[in-house]
Amino acid sequence: MSDPATTAARYLASKKVVATVLSSREISEHIPRALRDASFFSARTIYAGHLAETQAEITRLLDGRAGPAEIRTRMKMRLEALGYSPAPGEEGSLTDLSSDLRTNLIIAMQEAEARGYAVWRSQQDEAVLTVWPAQELFRAQFRQKPRDWRARWNEARADLGEGNTSATYAETKDGPFVALRGDRIWRHPAVNRFGRPWPPFDYNSGMRLRGVKASQAREKNVLKGRAFPKPARDPMDGSISSSSAAGMDAGTVHAWAAAFGARARVYKGRGGIPRVAVAPDAGAARQVIDGASSGGDATAAFGFPAADALEEIGAAIGKPVRPETPLQVSAADVRHILKVHGAETRAGQHPVTTEDIRRVPEIVAGPGRWRASTPQEKGSYEGDAVTFVADTGERISFRVTAGKNDPRITLKTMWIEKQKDRPAD
Amino acid sequence: MLDIQVNLDGSGAIGLLRKLQWSFQGRAASRVVGEACAELTRDHLRRIASSRHRSGLARNFYACAADAVVSEPVSHGALITIPHTGLALRYYGGTVRPSGRVSLVTGRPIKRLAIPIKGRGAEGKTPGEFKGLFVVASKRSGKAVLAGRGPSGLVRALFTLVKSSTHKADKSVLPTDDQYTAAGADALDELLAETINGF
Numbered sequence: 054m055s056d057p058a059t060t061a062a063r064y065l066a067s068k069k070v071v072a073t074v075l076s077s078r079e080i081s082e083h084i085p086r087a088l089r090d091a092s093f094f095s096a097r098t099i100y101a102g103h104l105a106e107t108q109a110e111i112t113r114l115l116d117g118r119a120g121p122a123e124i125r126t127r128m129k130m131r132l133e134a135l136g137y138s139p140a141p142g143e144e145g146s147l148t149d150l151s152s153d154l155r156t157n158l159i160i161a162m163q164e165a166e167a168r169g170y171a172v173w174r175s176q177q178d179e180a181v182l183t184v185w186p187a188q189e190l191f192r193a194q195f196r197q198k199p200r201d202w203r204a205r206w207n208e209a210r211a212d213l214g215e216g217n218t219s220a221t222y223a224e225t226k227d228g229p230f231v232a233l234r235g236d237r238i239w240r241h242p243a244v245n246r247f248g249r250p251w252p253p254f255d256y257n258s259g260m261r262l263r264g265v266k267a268s269q270a271r272e273k274n275v276l277k278g279r280a281f282p283k284p285a286r287d288p289m290d291g292s293i294s295s296s297s298a299a300g301m302d303a304g305t306v307h308a309w310a311a312a313f314g315a316r317a318r319v320y321k322g323r324g325g326i327p328r329v330a331v332a333p334d335a336g337a338a339r340q341v342i343d344g345a346s347s348g349g350d351a352t353a354a355f356g357f358p359a360a361d362a363l364e365e366i367g368a369a370i371g372k373p374v375r376p377e378t379p380l381q382v383s384a385a386d387v388r389h390i391l392k393v394h395g396a397e398t399r400a401g402q403h404p405v406t407t408e409d410i411r412r413v414p415e416i417v418a419g420p421g422r423w424r425a426s427t428p429q430e431k432g433s434y435e436g437d438a439v440t441f442v443a444d445t446g447e448r449i450s451f452r453v454t455a456g457k458n459d460p461r462i463t464l465k466t467m468w469i470e471k472q473k474d475r476p477a478d
Numbered sequence: 479m480l481d482i483q484v485n486l487d488g489s490g491a492i493g494l495l496r497k498l499q500w501s502f503q504g505r506a507a508s509r510v511v512g513e514a515c516a517e518l519t520r521d522h523l524r525r526i527a528s529s530r531h532r533s534g535l536a537r538n539f540y541a542c543a544a545d546a547v548v549s550e551p552v553s554h555g556a557l558i559t560i561p562h563t564g565l566a567l568r569y570y571g572g573t574v575r576p577s578g579r580v581s582l583v584t585g586r587p588i589k590r591l592a593i594p595i596k597g598r599g600a601e602g603k604t605p606g607e608f609k610g611l612f613v614v615a616s617k618r619s620g621k622a623v624l625a626g627r628g629p630s631g632l633v634r635a636l637f638t639l640v641k642s643s644t645h646k647a648d649k650s651v652l653p654t655d656d657q658y659t660a661a662g663a664d665a666l667d668e669l670l671a672e673t674i675n676g677f
Contacts (some may be wrong), residue, residue: 059561060548077529117546117561121537126582126606156534168545171518180506184668194541261545264517267672272644279675284545 061171062115065163067334068093070108071312072101075305083305085329086248087296088317090288092309095159098150103131111163121164125156158257161278169251170289176264177284185264186281187219187273190230190244190252194259199226202244202260206230207239219275231275235282250285262288286428291337291353293379294323295330303327315356315414320376323457330377332356338382342410343389354379355414360464365423366462370437370453375379378413378460380451386464394468403446403469413449413464420444428464438465480566482515482558484650484664505551512549512556514665515658519558520544522653539564540651571647578630582606592637594623600636608636 057194058402070093073080077096080089092109107128113119127132132151139149147154167176176182190202203223210220224380231239239245245254252261270276288294298306298319310317310329344351358366367374389411426438430450437453439462450465527540543562567574576588583606591666594600605611608626614635615622624637653661 059547059559061561114563115546115561117563120563122602122604122607123582126604129607130582153536161537164542166547174515175516175550178509178513180509180669183506183511183663183672185513193544194527194538259541263520264513266667266668279672344561405624 058116058246060174062112063336064111064170065093065108065115065167067091067223067289067336068108069313069316069334070094070105071309072099072104073097073309074099081246084309085296085298085299085301085306085331087294087310087331088250088306088313090294091313091316091331091334093163095150097148100132100135100137102119103128103135106131107159110164111160111167114160114164115167121157121160126162127154128156128159130443161257162253165253166247166249166251167263169253173251174287174289176234177287179281179284179453181264182282182284183375184266185234186235186267187231187265187270187275188230188239188258188262189265190262191252192259193261196257200255200258202226202230203228205243206238206255209238209243212243213237213241219277221273221275229273231270231273233270233275233280233282235285273356289333289337291333291341291351292333293330293377294356295328295377297322298327298329300328315359315418318357318377318413322377328377330357330379332379338414339411341382341384342387342407345384345391345407349384352381352383352463354381356380356459359418362417362423366439366453367455369425369439370455372437372455373463374453374455375457375460378455378462382410382413382464382465386466390464390467393466397468401471403471405467405469408471409447410464410467413467416443416445416447416449417441419446426465430456432466434465480560480562480569480652482519482560482658483552483555504554506669508551508554509549510555510665510669512558512664514661515556516547516549516558518657518661519547519560519622522657523547523651526651532601537602565651567645568648568651571645573642573644575642583611590639591643592621593633593640593643594637595623598634598636601643605637611636613639638640 069091070415073094074097075083080094080096093104095104098104107124110119110124114121114124121200129151132466139146139151143149145152145154147158149155164421176185190206192199203226206220206223206228210218210222213220218232218238219236220238221229223230239250240248242248246256247254252258254260265273265275267276267281306327306329307319310319313331316332316334318330320328321332332354338355341351357377360376363374363378374389387407390405390410391407394402397404421441421443422442423439426440430440431438434452437455439453440448440450443447447467447469449467452463452465454461454463479594521538523544527538527544530540531538543560543565546560546562548559550559574591576591578587580586581588592605594603605624611624611626612635613622622639623635624639625633625635628634
């Protein structure tokens with residue numbers, strides 16, 4: 054897949070393809086949101102290659118480089134080549150993977166979700182939220198059988214309780230469905246099946262959002278004084294997403310998480326409640342590393358160290374490290390590494406490149422060992438620090454913040470020793 | 479992909495005020511003008527969608543185009559991008575010719591465009607979605623169609639085969655410059671009012 058150009062395309066391309074035999078209902082009941090949101094899947098679709106190609110094609114559509122009819126044709130031809138045929142009596146229905154109904158729904162939903170994210174992200178700005186602090190859910194596309202949005206909206210509003218939401222009371226089937234951006238009603242399950250703050254809020258929904266100006270929001274009593282919403286955290290900002298797996302089938306959760314490899318971790322949170330943490334795809338760390346030279350303080354997670362690596366790190370610092378602790382990189386650390394070791398001229402050492410820094414997760418997963426950092430490696434840093442000494446010559450030091458609140462193992466510095474000069478460490 | 483660059487300017491006292499605002503609220507002004515113009519574009523495309531979309535087609539071209547509109551700030555202005563295949567062709571017009579790439583159906587380079595014939599169930603589809611299509615050509619006129627057999631065995635022309643397809647430019651698919659200017663100015667007024675109210 055060539056690099057996606059637009060925000061929407063990058064959003065879709067960042068998703069991990071997961072083949073599954075589960076139905077939509079089973080997925081929503083037994084797969085934690087953090088995993089669902091990071092996955093590209095289709096209910097009861099076991100053809101991983103087909104899903105991966107469909108994902109790549111819809112990514113091209115989002116960049117304006119492909120049309121939906123061509124994608125649908127390719128989907129049908131692939132399924133035919135795979136020997137797929139619908140169950141008798143299901144031909145042409147939503148459960149027929151090759152039907153117009155199903156293929157159109159997949160394309161339309163993936164496209165709308167990614168587009169919705171791109172628009173939402175462009176609006177997370179203080180000035181935009183000052184001028185349009187509220188938004189309105191409205192019918193943008195005609196539907197033969199529209200859902201009862203008035204009932205859904207008022208149910209969510211009642212559930213949140215007067216005083217806990219800025220949402221207007223919907224008097225008719227057309228609303229008004231107005232609330233401050235960031236209000237909890239936008240993610241309430243009665244209004245929003247998927248829980249993401251951008252539309253669509255249900256399958257094949259023709260409802261969309263539009264901004265409501267501050268002056269109008271005050272008239273509707275939605276905005277009080279200057280209580281403007283703040284820009285929301287971007288789920289594509291490179292950090293870890295986590296959600297509860299309470300009440301879900303543990304085997305199913307583990308099987309889905311396994312598809313993510315080092316990107317997902319199932320663990321026990323506070324009170325022993327099962328949770329899942331998901332790291333961003335490799336593109337997030339790559340963006341931080343490649344963009345470091347232009348400044349900024351972006352951070353992104355590489356993924357999670359393996360269980361045996363966590364044990365070694367724990368032994369090195371003399372305290373246990375929580376399983377959901379990610380390895381992460383910041384732009385400032387990349388700048389430091391490239392400045393100090395990027396033009397290395399000392400005997401016995403190779404200069405470090407951005408390509409070397411990109412390979413950090415691969416290096417620490419390879420042969421080598423973890424040990425406590427030496428005073429020289431720690432420099433002026435006074436907290437816990439560990440160094441991975443790779444058999445291939447790389448030495449990578451990390452700061453360790455292993456407590457309950459926001460635990461992380463952050464890249465500090467890196468250098469590469471030539472084979473013949475490597476000390477017996 | 480369709481890109482619209484918005485540069486807000488003006489003359490006289492209002493123009494001076496705008497320039498001052500741009501100087502003092504540069505980035506904020508760019509974001510707000512961009513979003514106002516993006517919202518205007520979305521509304522415009524949705525209005526077109528309700529009047530131009532033909533029922534029976536699964537995909538609403540203009541409604542999907544409206545969903546694709548995003549804005550981003552650039553120096554002294556904003557960039558509105560609509561990455562939606564086909565919209566630039568409608569706006570600028572132009573001639574479409576076969577790309578010459580290999581056909582999914584025949585496995586040979588594409589030499590003709592297949593234009594769906596209205597009312598035959600082919601609109602919004604490609605020939606690859608039909609089984610057993612064949613070419614019917616007139617020796618006299620040189621015109622050709624792709625046809626298939628219906629359930630009753632009757633031959634039915636589904637696509638016209640052409641060497642090229644020319645489209646006139648249709649500037650009405652986007653708002654006018656005046657509408658963009660008004661939307662941007664209106665949003666700037668709101669930003670200014672909220673900023674002043676905050677002091």
